[in-house]
Amino acid sequence: MPDYDVVVIGAGNGGLTSALTLAKAGRKVLLLERHNVPGGCATSFVRGRFEFEVALHQLSGMGSPENPGPLRAILGEMGVLDKLEFVEMENLYRVVVPGQFDITLKCERNLITRELQDRFPKEKEGIVKFFDLVYDCSMQMIQGLFFHDPEISKEKYPLYFKYALKNTQDILDGFFDDPLLKAVLSIYWSYLGVPPSSLPFGEFAIMLFAYIEFKPYHLKGGSQALSNALLDEYLRGGGEVRFNCAAKRIIVADSRVKGVITEDGDTISTDYVVSNASTLLTYIELIGREHIPAGQMEQFKSSTIGPAAFTVYAGLDCEPGEVGIQETTNFISTTTDMDGAFGKWKTLEQQGVSLLTCYDVSDPDFSPPGTCQAAIVALQYAEPWYSVPPQQYYDTKYRYADGLLNLAERVFPGFRGHIEEVEASTPLTHLRYLGHPGGAIYGFDQYAKDSTLFLSPRSAIKGLYFAGAWVGSGGFQPTLTSGRTSGRAILKSMRKQQ
Amino acid sequence: MGFQDVMKDIEGYQDIQRDIEILKKYGIDYSSQRGSVEHSINLFHPKKIRLGVSEIQQETGTTRTLRLVPKDGYLPPFQAGQYINVFVDVAGIRTSRPYSISSSPGQTAYYDITVRRVSDGFVSEYLLDEIRVGDELESSGPAGTFNYNPLFHGDDLVFLAGGSGITPFMSMIREVTDRNLNRRIHLIYGCDSPDDVIFAEELARRAENHPNFSWDLVISTPPQGYQGLTGFITAGLMKQVLGDLAGRMFYLCGPEAMYAFCDKELSGLGIPKRKIRIEMYGSPRDVTRQPGWPSGVKAEAVFNVAVKGKKIIEARACEPLMISLERAGLAIPALCRSGECSLCRTRLLTGKVYQPAGVKLRKSDRRFGYIHACMAYPLEDLEIMI
Numbered sequence: 001m002p003d004y005d006v007v008v009i010g011a012g013n014g015g016l017t018s019a020l021t022l023a024k025a026g027r028k029v030l031l032l033e034r035h036n037v038p039g040g041c042a043t044s045f046v047r048g049r050f051e052f053e054v055a056l057h058q059l060s061g062m063g064s065p066e067n068p069g070p071l072r073a074i075l076g077e078m079g080v081l082d083k084l085e086f087v088e089m090e091n092l093y094r095v096v097v098p099g100q101f102d103i104t105l106k107c108e109r110n111l112i113t114r115e116l117q118d119r120f121p122k123e124k125e126g127i128v129k130f131f132d133l134v135y136d137c138s139m140q141m142i143q144g145l146f147f148h149d150p151e152i153s154k155e156k157y158p159l160y161f162k163y164a165l166k167n168t169q170d171i172l173d174g175f176f177d178d179p180l181l182k183a184v185l186s187i188y189w190s191y192l193g194v195p196p197s198s199l200p201f202g203e204f205a206i207m208l209f210a211y212i213e214f215k216p217y218h219l220k221g222g223s224q225a226l227s228n229a230l231l232d233e234y235l236r237g238g239g240e241v242r243f244n245c246a247a248k249r250i251i252v253a254d255s256r257v258k259g260v261i262t263e264d265g266d267t268i269s270t271d272y273v274v275s276n277a278s279t280l281l282t283y284i285e286l287i288g289r290e291h292i293p294a295g296q297m298e299q300f301k302s303s304t305i306g307p308a309a310f311t312v313y314a315g316l317d318c319e320p321g322e323v324g325i326q327e328t329t330n331f332i333s334t335t336t337d338m339d340g341a342f343g344k345w346k347t348l349e350q351q352g353v354s355l356l357t358c359y360d361v362s363d364p365d366f367s368p369p370g371t372c373q374a375a376i377v378a379l380q381y382a383e384p385w386y387s388v389p390p391q392q393y394y395d396t397k398y399r400y401a402d403g404l405l406n407l408a409e410r411v412f413p414g415f416r417g418h419i420e421e422v423e424a425s426t427p428l429t430h431l432r433y434l435g436h437p438g439g440a441i442y443g444f445d446q447y448a449k450d451s452t453l454f455l456s457p458r459s460a461i462k463g464l465y466f467a468g469a470w471v472g473s474g475g476f477q478p479t480l481t482s483g484r485t486s487g488r489a490i491l492k493s494m495r496k497q498q
Numbered sequence: 499m500g501f502q503d504v505m506k507d508i509e510g511y512q513d514i515q516r517d518i519e520i521l522k523k524y525g526i527d528y529s530s531q532r533g534s535v536e537h538s539i540n541l542f543h544p545k546k547i548r549l550g551v552s553e554i555q556q557e558t559g560t561t562r563t564l565r566l567v568p569k570d571g572y573l574p575p576f577q578a579g580q581y582i583n584v585f586v587d588v589a590g591i592r593t594s595r596p597y598s599i600s601s602s603p604g605q606t607a608y609y610d611i612t613v614r615r616v617s618d619g620f621v622s623e624y625l626l627d628e629i630r631v632g633d634e635l636e637s638s639g640p641a642g643t644f645n646y647n648p649l650f651h652g653d654d655l656v657f658l659a660g661g662s663g664i665t666p667f668m669s670m671i672r673e674v675t676d677r678n679l680n681r682r683i684h685l686i687y688g689c690d691s692p693d694d695v696i697f698a699e700e701l702a703r704r705a706e707n708h709p710n711f712s713w714d715l716v717i718s719t720p721p722q723g724y725q726g727l728t729g730f731i732t733a734g735l736m737k738q739v740l741g742d743l744a745g746r747m748f749y750l751c752g753p754e755a756m757y758a759f760c761d762k763e764l765s766g767l768g769i770p771k772r773k774i775r776i777e778m779y780g781s782p783r784d785v786t787r788q789p790g791w792p793s794g795v796k797a798e799a800v801f802n803v804a805v806k807g808k809k810i811i812e813a814r815a816c817e818p819l820m821i822s823l824e825r826a827g828l829a830i831p832a833l834c835r836s837g838e839c840s841l842c843r844t845r846l847l848t849g850k851v852y853q854p855a856g857v858k859l860r861k862s863d864r865r866f867g868y869i870h871a872c873m874a875y876p877l878e879d880l881e882i883m884i
Contacts, residue, residue, distance in 0.1 A: 036831060036840065036841050036842075036843050037840065037843055037863075044860055044862075045840075045860075046838075046840070046858040046859070046860060047643060048771075049771075051860055051861055152501070152504050153504060153507070154504075154507040154508075160508075161507055161508050161509060162509050163509075164508050164509075165508050165509060165510035165511060165514065166509070166510065221860075221861045221862040221865070222861075222862070224860050224861075224862045224863070225861070225862035225865070228862045228863065228865070228866040228868075229862075229866070231866075232866050243843070244830075244831045244841075280528055280531075281535060284528060284529055284531065284532045285532060285533075285535075289529065292529075297527065297528065297529050298522045299522070300525075300526070300528050301521060301522050301523075301524075301525030301526055301527065301528075302517075302518045302521035302522050302525050303525070304525075304526065312649075317770065317771060317772050386538070390541050390542060390574065390575045391575050391606065393542065393575060394575065394577055398647070398648050398649060401649055402648070402649060405649060416650065418772070419649070419650040419772060420771055420772035421772075422647060422649045422650055423643075424649070428538060428542065431535060431538055431539065432538075432539050432542070432543055435535060435539075436535070437528075437531065437534070437535055448510075448514050449514045449517055449518050449521075453505055453508070453511070454514060454515065454518060
């Protein structure tokens with residue numbers, strides 16, 4: 001008998017739902033986490049009287065209890081819904097081009113259409129047609145793909161088959177002339193890490209559709225509350241966890257998982273491993289060259305390491321309204337050239353598109369009374385940070401953060417004068433805490449070629465499974481979902497063995 | 499036709515598949531990147547640093563500076579005001595204590611730590627009495643948040659130091675004066691007696707040579723005939739030596755008693771919270787005198803703590819759980835030892851602990867029963883998971 005039925009490496013979103021799915025099914029599971037707290041990106045840290053949310057901006061796929069979305073169903077199945085309090089956001093987002101343009105989109109298709117038509121009267125017709133396509137294409141994707149229609153075909157779901165892999169920019173260009181309108185409509189591209197010119201329309205459409213229909217959410221206590229709730233349920237179900245304990249090696253023999261060696265030198269036998277670490281490091285660090293399946297490194301060759309983020313976490317000693325923050329989600333864009341903005345992700349230049357999230361607008365209890373917090377995020381690759389000499393790292397980090405704070409100050413005058421605490425994180429900070437190459441928060445770059453349409457998340461090593469952004473899309477809903485998927489796949493495999 | 503085959507009917511599918519085939523030939527070979535993530539982390543935050551003691555400098559009758567050089571040739575950068583946690587084995591017990599780095603971050607060859615003898619100071623006595631030049635120590639990487647932050651601290655700084663609380667300030671003063679940075683610093687340094695003043699000569703020299711640095715010494719128990727400021731760092735004294743207080747950032751580092759006192763004085767002067775930075779000071783000398791300590795629990799009470807899957811250990815009410823664990827040979831990860839950094843986050847399964855005000859627990863950690871073992875005191879028998 002192996003020591004454990006399954007060892008899960010990493011307690012990020014995917015690792016947690018995977019471990020929990022398996023423990024709930026009565027399997028003996030060990031969860032290893034190198035850090036001292038569960039969650040991976042889904043975590044928080046404390047400075048002064050503020051607890052800063054690290055990663056969650058708008059939780060997708062929740063839906064209301066009356067109109068539940070897929071994520072609500074999964075969290076219900078995980079048994080954590082009643083341990084958490086979800087907060088629906090009133091509006092979808094605000095887009096500001098400082099000194100030029102300012103628009104806030106409601107969370108309802110008709111209201112969005114009307115608002116955009118008022119602001120862009122010349123594009124009236126295109127706006128209606130664009131949303132028709134977004135909705136129709138998404139519906140076909142849901143019916144054909146998500147509900148696994150066994151008779152899926154291009155005749156039955158023509159819009160999906162026609163548009164799914166088209167790039168979003170081409171679609172926008174087909175409907176609209178105004179670059180500002182295109183920027184406003186496609187601003188969620190930064191949640192996916194790929195600019196509209198490379199972003200498969202199918203993915204963009206379903207994201208926009210889901211945010212509008214299921215509404216963006218936040219949760220009380222932030223994403224750490226979710227991570228803690230998942231872990232709590234896992235422990236209640238008999239699962240075991242070791243914090244501050246990284247996996248050092250996955251033992252493989254005859255292309256089959258045999259066990260795991262921890263950094264403390266403990267050897268644990270098991271037939272199944274779920275790696276919530278990056279696929280790349282799982283193979284090159286944990287499995288070792290001699291056991292990497294043929295063709296695996298070739299498959300990696302077609303992928304590139306995705307972006308990390310630069311974030312400034314600011315705690316203010318005033319209510320959000322005092323500095324003019326009226327919305328939770330504020331995209332600040334100094335350009336309508338999204339390819340140009342994306343290009344800057346590989347530099348230390350000031351970014352073209354940033355996001356300022358103030359949770360206290362939706363949840364006044366989020367920060368202590370009379371205060372609020374804002375996270376200002378600009379996605380960025382790790383590359384420029386690798387060439388900063390360590391001795392200049394802190395100066396460089398502060399200089400970059402200063403630029404983002406100045407941007408916030410332009411949109412919210414008085415912001416800087418109210419700062420009581422501020423912390424900044426760079427791509428190297430993400431690299432440190434996640435242990436991912438490049439500090440990548442969404443795994444590999446998510447071009448069309450990197451989707452599961454083309455790449456299988458399955459490993460050629462028997463018993464090895466993956467969970468998290470490196471085998472699918474990034475973000476909360478996809479990674480939480482991926483863990484359940486790998487957990488179920490293992491249960492299925494175990495049933496077959498018996 | 500299988501699902502994957504149907505998907506090939508999506509417009510553009512074949513083009514992308516062709517791209518993938520080409521990239522497989524010419525893309526990135528990641529196998530050469532083995533170890534690169536760990537390398538990037540270790541440049542800034544190695545788990546452990548091996549240090550050699552290269553010099554020992556007697557500062558005062560009770561204080562010495564240990565100069566620590568890297569055994570492996572490299573020291574990570576730090577921000578002036580940060581600390582390292584120094585690990586030691588004393589009397590068979592593996593423990594650690596955080597010490598602020600007193601040298602300038604511009605000095606990349608060594609970290610200085612300045613250690614003052616503390617009565618009953620388990621580790622300070624060891625470092626002062628046992629450690630010799632040539633000995634080896636182990637520490638964490640630099641950590642902590644008590645550092646100058648240019649994003650909102652401004653350029654007019656007031657340092658309030660008490661006793662050995664001068665050490666992080668020394669690093670900041672050295673950095674600002676050595677690099678001629680555009681910041682003004684005024685230090686108010688409180689000591690018991692003139693004999694206790696650490697770095698007196700260097701502070702005087704730097705003040706003389708650098709117009710942007712000045713300081714005042716305040717002696718609380720002055721000898722007969724002492725000329726100079728005496729007493730505590732009161733609001734009145736601050737007003738007297740500082741003049742206009744508007745826009746200045748106040749930093750506070752010193753013994754436990756100084757915090758409550760100076761904090762009150764500063765709010766009395768109308769200094770907003772955002773203009774006050776406070777360094778943590780470790781666990782309180784006498785936890786039973788902290789507000790909220792239950793009167794029924796005596797300091798010398800001993801409880802059983804069942805460590806899940808390990809063993810049952812004894813823990814004294816007046817000692818942080820972390821120390822009881824270390825005594826029992828169950829050292830858990832430690833860094834700030836002041837309740838702040840959360841590295842020692844531990845799950846409390848049953849029983850009650852006391853955690854002083856200021857322990858920086860996440861909201862949901864509190865809800866799901868986690869404690870910071872370095873600042874958690876048992877109030878009854880406990881069961882914990884480490």
